[in-house]
Amino acid sequence: MSIREFRRLSRAQRRQIIDAIDDPLTQRVLRAAFLGPGKRSWVQVALMIGGDNTPNTVCQIAHRGLNLVTFDPENNDTMKP
DSSP states (O other): OOHHHHHHSOHHHHHHHHHHOOOHHHHHHHHHHHTSSSOOOHHHHHHHHOTTOOHHHHHHHHHHHHHTOEEETTTTEEEOO
């Protein structure tokens, strides 16, 4: 799933996908980027996550995490490979 597709989902669907991801860092990045109030830049997300993570790093973490999940919006079903 791409970032663009992920952004088009409802907040509840995004939360369901994030909860299905096993890696806690990936969950934190996705929550900070997509569940907070308003849009956040990758710079803002990197500052929130801390730990010397750069904007590019958190963006890559988000992409890799979402690439592992497929989501069927008609059934609200999250599937992992």
